[in-house]
Amino acid sequence: MFGTPSQGRRRFLGATLCGALASCGGSDSDADAAQPAPGPVPDKQVNDAIAQLDKLAADLMTSSGLPGMAVAVVRVDQTVYAKGFGTRLVGSGTAVDADTVFQLASVSKSVGSCVVAQQVGTGSVAWNTPVRAHLPWFTLSDAEVSQEVTVADLYSHQSGLPDHAGDRLEDLGYSQTEVLQRLRYLPLHPFRNSYFYTNFGLTAAAVSVAQAAGVDWATLSERVLYQPLGMSSTSSRYADFAARSNRALGHVRLNGKWVQGIGSMPDAQSPAGGVSSSVNDMAKWLAMMLGKGVYKGKRIVDATALSAAITAQVQSAPPGAGRPASFYGYGFNVGTTAAGRAMFSHSGGFGAGAATNFVAVPSTGLAIVTLTNGYPIGVAETLNAQFFDLVQFGSIQRDWGTLFANGLASVITPEGSLVGVSPPAAPLPARALSAYTGTYRNDYHGPIQVADQGGSLVLSIGPIPMKLPLTHWDGDVFTFTLVNENAAPGTISKASFLSDRVTLEYYDEDGVGTFIR
8 A cells, every 4th residue: 555664754655565564465466367356345344344434443543642534435436434533733622524624645646647647548648758748857867867757657656766856855945846957966776677756756747747738737637637526625736725724734743742743835746745635525536546537427537547557567665574565556556455356555644744545446346545634653554454354354354553553663753873872972072163164065955054153053054044053973073953844853964074075964865965165
C-alpha cells in the first residue's frame, strides 16, 4: 500500500510500505499470473466487515489519541459507509464528519494520475510524451535524460532523480518553478533502471501535462476530474483548503500530547501532495476507479490510460525478510493482497500533521479511504488493512498497528548525527568569528550568509532568509536546529567550516550541502 520511508522523509508515503512491511502485497510474476482469480467474497463477510468499522475506528482513536479521522467505503458504485470521528482541532469541540476536508498529502499522486490519464485519453498527451515537449526548460544533470524523460518516467519515479529531490528547497521557500529549475544540479541514479520516490519529479510531469492543456494544474484538475465527479469540496489549491469552514487542521504529538502542527502549504508540489478533499468526495473518485473510469454511467477517464496507471511499471522494493516485492504504477502502488487479489493503493503523510490511505481491491468490488489530521503513525493504514482482512478472511490476520507504527517511526524521528549525543567535555575552541563570516554560494540551495550578530554566529538561508543561530560544538563545527515539514522537532544539523567552505549536514543528503565563500 505504501512504502519504506527513508530517515527524515515527511511527505513520503508513496513507496509501497504495505508490501515492504507485510505480506499484504504480492508480485507480478508469471507464476502468480497463471493462478486462477479468487472467487467472490461472501456478502455476509463484507457486511460484517463494514459493521465492525465503527468499533475498529473508535479503538484506534482511543489507542492513538488521534484528534480526528474520517472513513468511507465504496462497494461497486455506491458509498456504503461514510463517517467522521473525533475533532477537527484539539480543544475546539468541532466534530469531524464525512464532509470534513483533509489534506491528502501523497494520496494526491493517485488522484492527479487520473487527471493525466484523462488527458491521455483525449490525445492531449501520452504517457510516453517527453516532458520537454511542453516544458522545454526542464533540465536534469544529464543532457540525454533531460531530452528523453517522459511523463511516465516521472510518474513511476524512474527518472534517476534522488529520493525526495527538491523537498527541502520547498521548505526554504522556493517556488515551484525555482525548485524544478534547480533539479538540474542534482546527481542522477541510472535512468529507467532505478526507483527513487520524488515529489518534484512527478510535479514536473504534471505541470507539462497542464501546459499542453493550456491551463494551470489546479484548474485542469477541476475541469476534467473534480467537477465531472461532483467533488465539490476537493481542490488542488491550498487557498481553497484554508477557506473551508469544515476543515481538519494538522496535529503532531509533543511530550505525549497531540497539539496543532505548523501546517503544510504544498502548492509548490500540488500534483504530488496538494489535494484536499473529504471522504464523501473521495468515495466518488473511488467509485470511478472501481468502475474503470466510469461514474454513474458516464465515462470520466479513458479505461486504457487508467489501466496503465494501476499496472506495475517498476519494482519499488525487492522481496526480503519474508515479504514479497513491491511495485509502483503511475502514481499508484500496485500488487496483490495476501489472498491473491489484485489491489492498488497509496498513502500520504505530512510531518506537520496529516496521514491518509486508500486501498482498492477490484475483485471484491470494494475500496476504503481513511483520512486523519495527525502526522503519520500508521492509523489510516492499520484501519484499512484490518478492514480488508475481515473482508477476505473473516478475521484480522496480523497486528497491523504495531507493524505500521514501527515502519513509520523514522518519519517522525529527528535527524542529525548529533541527536542524542552529549557535547564534548573539553571542546576545541573556535577561531575568531570573523574567520567564519561572509557569503557562501551553492548552486542548488542558493547562497547563505554567516554573520556575527552580537558575538554569536547566525546563518541565513533561503529566498526569504531563514535565520538560524549557530551554537559552537567543537573546533570549527557549529550546530543549528530546524523544525519544518521535513525536519521533525529535535532535528540537529552540523555546520562544519573548513577554509573557504562550510558543509551543512541537513542539506547534504545528496552531496550538495557544501557552500563556498
